Amino acid sequence: MKTLVTRVAAAFRKGGFPGSAAYWDGRYRAGGTSGDGSYGRLAAFKAEIINEFVRRHNMGSLIEFGCGDGSQLSLMHYPKYVGLDVSAEAVRMCASRFAKDQSKSFFLYAGDAFYDRSRILTADAALSLDVIYHLVEDDVFARYMSHLFGAAMKFVIIYSTNVSREECDYMRHREFTRWVADNTPSWSLIEQVQSRFPGSGPGQSDAAFYMFAR
Numbered sequence: 001m002k003t004l005v006t007r008v009a010a011a012f013r014k015g016g017f018p019g020s021a022a023y024w025d026g027r028y029r030a031g032g033t034s035g036d037g038s039y040g041r042l043a044a045f046k047a048e049i050i051n052e053f054v055r056r057h058n059m060g061s062l063i064e065f066g067c068g069d070g071s072q073l074s075l076m077h078y079p080k081y082v083g084l085d086v087s088a089e090a091v092r093m094c095a096s097r098f099a100k101d102q103s104k105s106f107f108l109y110a111g112d113a114f115y116d117r118s119r120i121l122t123a124d125a126a127l128s129l130d131v132i133y134h135l136v137e138d139d140v141f142a143r144y145m146s147h148l149f150g151a152a153m154k155f156v157i158i159y160s161t162n163v164s165r166e167e168c169d170y171m172r173h174r175e176f177t178r179w180v181a182d183n184t185p186s187w188s189l190i191e192q193v194q195s196r197f198p199g200s201g202p203g204q205s206d207a208a209f210y211m212f213a214r
Helices: 002-014 020-029 040-056 088-097 138-150 176-183
Strands: 062-065 081-085 104-108 123-129 152-160 165-168 171-173 188-193 208-213
Touching (some): 040 123, 040 152, 062 138, 081 088, 138 152
Parallel strands (some): 062 081, 062 123, 081 104, 123 152
Antiparallel strands (some): 152 208, 165 171
16 A cells, blocks of 8 residues: 555656645545555544444434545444545445445535535534545645535534644645634534554554534
8 A cells, every 4th residue: 555655646746746636536546545544443443433423412414525435434334424525536436335325425525616505415414534634735624624514514523633744745734623713613622532543553543533513
């Protein structure tokens, strides 16, 4: 996986980094996956926490901004689900993987062409899992956060780091709770769950869960 990521990033660097959306679409088209966090013990940990939260709050619907290749989704128990992703290839992968599941729908997400003023794409909870630190552009990040919170009726569940640090072309950690405090005053942080496997190696992550409600 590291070899593939390195190869895709290197190809982009030859002509300049084209942006986070193009990076991820290129990665999936090259045969890549959503990354280590969507597999193994990290995926199992996230599924455990989210499935329990969904059950405890008796949620009927969820919408995810960044569904990826669907590996993480395969471990989730959602009554009704809408998955959005910036990569058309990821959307096709999910549509194929869950072709027989009538409770799941998938759509291409283009942040600069997303105007849901009638709030058609809404759900009890909006999800963002391992996405925020991949939004390297400031305007892309701001639009994404607005759309994420705008799609949620009751809860927003975020799994991410929450520090300000640039890491590489396709990864930029952000103190996103500052944006939430400044831009969504009606939402409050009600629960936080730290990583069960902290660190930066395989099967490790310093990301944590942040659950918001209004």
